[in-house]
Amino acid sequence: GAVVSQHPSWVICKSGTSVKIECRSLDFQATTMFWYRQFPKQSLMLMATSNEGSKATYEQGVEKDKFLINHASLTLSTLTVTSAHPEDSSFYICSASVASGPNNEQFFGPGTRLTVL
Amino acid sequence: AQTVTQSQPEMSVQEAETVTLSCTYDTSESDYYLFWYKQPPSRQMILVIRQEAYKQQNATENRFSVNFQKAAKSFSLKISDSQLGDAAMYFCASRTGTASKLTFGTGTRLQVTL
Numbered sequence: 001g002a003v004v005s006q007h008p009s010w011v012i013c014k015s016g017t018s019v020k021i022e023c024r025s026l027d028f029q030a031t032t033m034f035w036y037r038q039f040p041k042q043s044l045m046l047m048a049t050s051n052e053g054s055k056a057t058y059e060q061g062v063e064k065d066k067f068l069i070n071h072a073s074l075t076l077s078t079l080t081v082t083s084a085h086p087e088d089s090s091f092y093i094c095s096a097s098v099a100s101g102p103n104n105e106q107f108f109g110p111g112t113r114l115t116v117l
Numbered sequence: 118a119q120t121v122t123q124s125q126p127e128m129s130v131q132e133a134e135t136v137t138l139s140c141t142y143d144t145s146e147s148d149y150y151l152f153w154y155k156q157p158p159s160r161q162m163i164l165v166i167r168q169e170a171y172k173q174q175n176a177t178e179n180r181f182s183v184n185f186q187k188a189a190k191s192f193s194l195k196i197s198d199s200q201l202g203d204a205a206m207y208f209c210a211s212r213t214g215t216a217s218k219l220t221f222g223t224g225t226r227l228q229v230t231l
Binding site: 032034038042043044045046049091093095097105106108110111 | 159160161162163164167208217218219220221222223224
C-alpha cells in the first residue's frame with residue numbers, strides 16, 4: 001500500500017529557532033501534499049496544499065512566511081517553522097495524494113510532534 | 118464551503134456490541150466524497166471507509182458500514198462486533214470531486230469496554 005513517512009517523529013527546539021519537517025511518499029509519486037496541524041484533543045486543521053514544482057496554497061489565517069512549504073519533488077515536501085514560539089507547539093501531519101481527480105485518496109504520515117520551549 | 122459536524126464528542130460501547138457514530142455535512146456541490154478516518158493513540162490517521170455521493174448503496178468494509186442519507190446530509194458510521202482495538206478518535210470528513218482537500222469534523226472519541 002501507499003506509505004508516507006515523516007521525519008522527525010518528534011522535535012524539541014528553543015524559541016526563536018527554525019525547525020524543518022520532512023514528508024516523503026515512499027512507494028508512490030505524490031502530485032499533491034497537504035500539511036495539517038492538530039492541537040491536543042482537536043481535529044486536523046489544514047494549513048496548506050502543495051503541488052510539486054509550484055508554490056503552496058495556504059489556508060486563511062496561516063502565515064506563509066512563518067510556515068514555509070517546499071514541494072521540490074514528487075516524493076518530498078518540507079515544512080519549515082521559522083522563528084518558532086511556544087504557541088507553535090503542536091502535532092503536524094502531512095498527507096499525500098497520488099493524482100488529481102476523483103480517486104485522489106490522501107495517505108497520511110505518522111505525524112511530527114513539535115515542542116517549542 | 119463545506120462543513121462537517123460531529124455532535125458526539127465521546128461514545129462508549131461494550132465489546133462485541135454495535136455502536137453508531139453520527140456525522141452531518143453541508144455542501145453546495147453535487148459531486149463529493151465522504152470518509153471516516155480512525156486515529157488511534159499512535160495518532161496515525163487510518164481510512165476506515167469512503168462513500169461516493171453519487172452511489173446510492175451504502176459502503177461496507179467488514180465490520181464497518183455507513184448509513185448515507187443524502188437528502189438529510191447525514192453520514193453515520195456503524196461499527197459491529199466492536200473490538201478493543203476499535204478504541205480511537207473517529208473523524209468524519211468530506212471532499213468535493215473537483216478539489217482534493219479534506220474538511221474534517223471535530224471527532225468522536227470511542228471507548229470500548231469489556
